[in-house]
Amino acid sequence: DAGVIQSPRHEVTEMGQEVTLRCKPISGHNSLFWYRQTMMRGLELLIYFNNNVPIDDSGMPEDRFSAKMPNASFSTLKIQPSEPRDSAVYFCASSRSLEGNQPQHFGDGTRLSIL
């Protein structure tokens, strides 16, 4: 079975540029999560969707960050303009539902470096 697919796996760009990260969740999963992982702050939840609708974006650090889920099989996380402090590994995860006992399935992440 195909897992969660993220692209690109690596992104290096200069500060000020727009960055778009992409995610394809597991087919049949109704919930999608975006996380950021750094050594300093660990794993942080940025935003999550249920049935393509954003439920909670309180973890989005600034207005420079935005996320969309136009359909059940695709989501994007955009940073515009990017800054060096945005450098991190960004993970997308999906689950069957938001029910409490449903585990999340993670993609392998996008390693983002902002120069």
Add this chain to the structure above:
Amino acid sequence: AQSVAQPEDQVNVAEGNPLTVKCTYSVSGNPYLFWYVQYPNRGLQFLLKYITGDNLVKGSYGFEAEFNKSQTSFHLKKPSALVSDSALYFCAVRSGFKTIFGAGTRLFVKA
């Protein structure tokens, strides 16, 4: 608010020895508890979850976890460690619709 704590940043164990990675939690109501593992340059992988009523939970790769309500703990265990078990392990608890992850414990298994 729900929370989890992993008191050890790192655990070292010799191959073939039993391993334990500790986790304590704070929840109101019935807890939904999970363990995940992360290998280098990979995403988190689900290992096991606590289901109400089963104090010993079995999961992937020979791992199991012991739920102790009186000690509010959910420690991850394996009877015989493998070098390939070396990874970063996360305990997690559901809080509403969110999953709260611990800071992670790095496990080193020495041959």
